[in-house]
Amino acid sequence: MNQTSNWKRQFFTIWAGQAVSIITSAVLQMALIWYLTAKTGSAMVLSMATLAGFLPQALGGPLIGVWVDRMHRKYVMMLADGLVAAAAAVLAVIAFYVELPVWVILLALFIRSIGSAFHSTALNATTPLIVPGEQLAKCAGYSQSVQSVSYIVSPAAAALLYSIWDLNAVIALDVLGAAVACCAVAMVRIPRPAAQAPGAKSGFTAELKEGYKALNEHKGLVALLWIGGLFIFAFMPINALFPLMTMGYFGGTLKEASAAEIVFAVGMLLGGLWLGKWGGFKNRAWTIVAALLTMGAALLLAGLLPANGFIAFMACCAVMGLSGPFYNGVQVALFQERIQPEYLGRVFGLYGSVMALAMPLGLVAGGAFADQIGVNRWFMLSGLMIMGIAVLSLLLPSIRTLDEAEEKERESA
Template sequence: MFSVTPEEFQSNWKPKFFVIFAGQALSLFGSGLVQFALVWYLTQQTGSATILATATLVAMLPQIFLGPFVGALVDRWNRRLMMIAADGAIALATLVLAGLFWAGWVQVWHIYVILLIRSLGGTFHWPAMSASTALMVPKEHLARVAGMQQTLHGLVSMVAPPTGAVLLGLMTTQGVLAIDVVTAVFAILPLVWIAIPQPVRLQEEQGGQRTSYWQDLKEGFTYVAAWPGLLGILVMAVLINFLLTPTSSLMPLLVTKHFGLGALELGLTDTLWGVGMIAGGALLGVWGGFRRRIVTTLLGIIGIGIGIVMTGLAPANLFWLALVGMAVAGLMGPIANGPLHAILQATVRPEMQGRVMSLINSAAIAMTPLSLAVAGPVSDAVGIRTWYVFGGVFCLLMGVAAFFVPAIMNVENNHSSTPTLEPSVPTASVLD
């Protein structure tokens, strides 16, 4: 297999990276179409909230429970081949499901299985792509690239559902699924022809023996635990996801019960949030953020908190204020997430990034079912707006407080002094 060093790739990185980026963008759009098509099918065929909730949970399980374990594999295996295999597995699973639809044999459990396989593929693909980006893109451009990625996600979240609805009016469900297979091919082809840099493992650099998988897994946990700034970021990510995830699920009730409005206004909240996200990603892509990326991230977190508080405090006769709040929250999302992602890509050792990215992502996603389970009863007891106000204020205060935590503020500066971790004997406690 051909290989390339980070320095060789970065000498002319833009044409190669953006060809890969374009392929991944098409695949992401195809995935958005599949998500809409399957949710619509389950809604039309079953009308069951339990089935829809189960489908959502099934899609989360691999990321929650397998993420940290997959991260160690991402750092051991060839990341380019891993992305090709992940995209290929997702495409093959989708093709099988399209065949089941075409034959008229599809059952709900078939959809669950395919969702599980697609999620498993994504669990491998995301950390591999994220860690590879850190080696393909010069450090000074990482925040801008992260802004472009945030803009892409915002566009897909806005464009894919209505496009899926139009396509379902023109063709069958299997036709929509087939489109996703084609977009996956466009994602795979650049990866086949473009060499992607691979990290040099520290032990190999020092002439040591290759460590075992279980040693690598333990090293990932130890690496995060031994770095106070990184650990602080992990705690913040978990708390923010716990507090803000329910705001999306509670929005239909806020619009109907508090504002006394309907589906059109509910759609406007999603639209304004998406427009804000696109604008925030575009702003970050052009601006790049402050020189100290952590400052940009913390200001973004504060801005998200302000937007959520505005939404929760809006009186029943001032729905426009809630729309402004959602737009502000959407705008500040990329401002918070983009630089944070760039910090991790620029400061975490390249051969550790799969483990660190997967661990943080899994911990954050794991809060989703827990927060939804808590937010429902709490909102029923004290009011829907209370969760918005409390969550937004806590998010705002956490962003302000982080400015006074030296470990977090210096997270970009002290990575070189992070202790070098020697290979250790794996213990059962790693799996607990």
């Protein structure tokens, strides 16, 4: 892989720009949700807003991946940030003259989601071109920490800014964040894989098949892809059910529900920083299995707690958050290490599609089961499922011996 000697400066320049953009986008996203809630009070509208957020990645992930692999990834990230900013700017212009119609907000969310899908795919495919292979898991930890900070900061920041500014000012803040991210990417020299050279294209369908073939050469990664889908199916409802668990089962207040979310996000932040410092076990499969077992056990314990066990529930939330980066970050790093750079866009496009499709399926199943059996029992069931996924990962030879197989390939090369 093409790596530069000053990779730390290049990675952290991009990382800093993305941190600003992610946080300002999260603040705007929260402000728009509150605007829709106040304007309509409709659960259907909020569901449509959520749908607009994941649909482009779910349906277009592999196609987005082909375009990312065809184009210079630096320009893809800059254009994607520009698209997100442009959608926000159009919202601001319309809001200046009239009250924002719901359909305009939903359309803007959809367009912003397209930009985000291109950007996240390009960023994941770009990182291995800059960062040495042995540092990818650590860098994934730092990236996870940025997401955690956005989870912590965005609700409070959105509440403060939305109360003292009008929506246009919050939108302007997001446009500024996107501009910072564009400037950060513009400052970095990003090498281009040899297969991306002009004239290297062999046809859209053929390129799509080449991406699948590149992934299929690594059976352990194929298994991890589907393990990831199962994990998202089991865990995603937990995010939606946190307030119900706190307020419905433990009889807490809105402040206590917010505290549980913040404790979870702080756990994620600490887990991301820990992963950034340590990098996980030498055998990454063991890191993934340990993270899944830890998260599953914390969920199971949370579901077994009595109705007066809120303090213990907070501790479980911290453990859940702490273990998350050791699963997500290491999994992404493995894909970045194993797949050749010229195919990474297509592979991460497929990866994003599987995760995005598993998300609504899990939310529907989790909501239905929680209504029938109780939210605390869904926490138990989710914990058992995730622990089962950990055991399945341990039993699958392609995952268990992932690092050993790669080592043998390097020795024979």
